[in-house]
Amino acid sequence: MGYFEDDKKRIEEQIGKTIKLFVEAQNYYDNGEYQQAAGKFRLASLPQDVSTEYNWGVCFAHQKEINDHMKWALYFMEKAASQGYQSAESALVGFYYGGIDDFESDYEKAYVYAKKAAVHENSTAYLVLAHLYYEGKFVEENKEKAYELYKKSVKCSVDNNQPFAYFRLGMMSYMGEGTEIDYYDAREYFEKYISKIPGYKLAEATARYYLGVMNLEGQGGKRNLQKAYEYFIKSKQDDKDNRCEYWIRNTSFSV
Structure with missing residues (x-):
């Protein structure tokens, strides 16, 4: 998985333990053990800003030993993206277009997040939109539009990535x-x-x-x-x- 490898080690060191406390708290809550859940939630200290929500999403995406780790990854990523956080929008484009772990591709959501990220001239967003128009997935096939979007993708990419x-x-x-x-x-x-x-x-x-x-x-x-x-x-x-x-x-x- 390569959407945010540069962030992975730093984020895991910073909040990996906190993530595990949050999971323990959620398990207590799901089992009706509310007192224990409350104590763990206080220790976990939920993210208070959009960048931390994104970081939690990144960390959950890599915590494969945690049950439903991708459910929580998407939950925090989408919270960050709903506030216009560009890194979260870009990551969700890749998640939903390519699918990951137990989550299958969702071309409608890939399109929605790609449109949002493309406003910021995001090369991944342009690439995924180009794929969708080229392949006729969720949108009507349009090779001319796909061609222009592929050109935008290479123009906006950093180091031709x-x-x-x-x-x-x-x-x-x-x-x-x-x-x-x-x-x-x-x-x-x-x-x-x-x-x-x-x-x-x-x-x-x-x-x-x-x-x-x-x-x-x-x-x-x-x-x-x-x-x-x-x-x-x-x-x-x-x-x-x-x-x-x-x-x-x-x-x-x-x-």
């Missing part, structure tokens, strides 16, 4: 989905994607395959058989895909 948006832009530019076919853009987007070491082997193999084709055919730039061959070889290593075999055999005679 939305590599998959580059991949999708490359595919859409190459295939003419939501935009006109543009091999120059496709080549640029694919090259940016593989330079980010994204970790999605199938997508990375696909990007290298199309870069191989474009270098072989001179699409979006000069023809370069050496590069084409290298892209095909690496694509096959990433995906073990037989589609590269023909090109590898034929380009190997020319390099």
